[in-house]
Amino acid sequence: MKAKLSFASMYRVQLDELRLRFSESQLSWQEDVMKVIKKGSAAKGWSKRMKCTGSGNGGGGCGASLLVEHGDLLRTGSHHYDGSSDYYTSFVCSECGVMTDIENYDGPAPTRVGPGGR
Ligand SMILES: [Zn+2]
Numbered sequence: 001m002k003a004k005l006s007f008a009s010m011y012r013v014q015l016d017e018l019r020l021r022f023s024e025s026q027l028s029w030q031e032d033v034m035k036v037i038k039k040g041s042a043a044k045g046w047s048k049r050m051k052c053t054g055s056g057n058g059g060g061g062c063g064a065s066l067l068v069e070h071g072d073l074l075r076t077g078s079h080h081y082d083g084s085s086d087y088y089t090s091f092v093c094s095e096c097g098v099m100t101d102i103e104n105y106d107g108p109a110p111t112r113v114g115p116g117g118r
Contacts, residue, residue, distance in 0.1 A: 045070075046069065046070040046107045046108055047067055047068065047069040047070065048067075048068055048107070049065060049066070049067055049068075050065075050066050050067075050068045050091060050100065050102065051063060051064070051065055051066070051100075052064045052065075052066060052093035052095065052096060052098060052100055053100050054098045054099070054100055055100050055101050055103070056088060056090070056099075056100070056101030057090070057098065057099045057100065057101065060098055061093060061096065061098045061100055062093060062095050062096040062098065064093060064095045064096070066091070066093060066094065066095075068091045068102075070107070070108060070110070070111075071111075071112070072091045072092075073089055073090070073091055073102075073107075073110035073111075073112065074089070074090045074091065074092070074099075074110055074112050074113065074114030074115075074117060075087065075088075075089065075109070075110045075112065075113050075114060075117035075118065076088045076089070076090040076099070076101065076114040076115050076116050076117045077115075077116035077117050077118065078116055079116060085116075087117065087118070088101040088102070088105075089101070089102045089105035089107075089110055090102065090114055092114075099114070099115075
């Protein structure tokens with residue numbers, strides 16, 4: 001007697017194969033994702049104690065000591081009539097709302113754009 005697969009069971013076999021292929025591709029995708037053993041000097045880890053002075057923004061800071069994290073940083077700038085621009089890395093004090101420009105900032109580039117920033 002000839003073994004005859006019905007259309008439905010053939011379809012089911014194909015589905016199973018597809019499912020298998022799909023889970024295999026998921027596996028290989030997961031293998032491609034690297035694990036971070038120790039974070040480098042990446043943006044997320046950056047934080048520094050700063051004082052609210054209002055420097056570069058007319059002063060008037062409240063003098064609070066703040067732990068400024070990377071996510072708090074803003075790219076700011078001032079544009080002059082002669083066409084030149086100066087760019088700064090700044091933060092806004094959570095206590096008084098005054099902005100302070102950080103002198104000689106050498107950390108990872110801020111991701112947020114503040115007044116005059118690009
Ligand atoms: Zn302040």
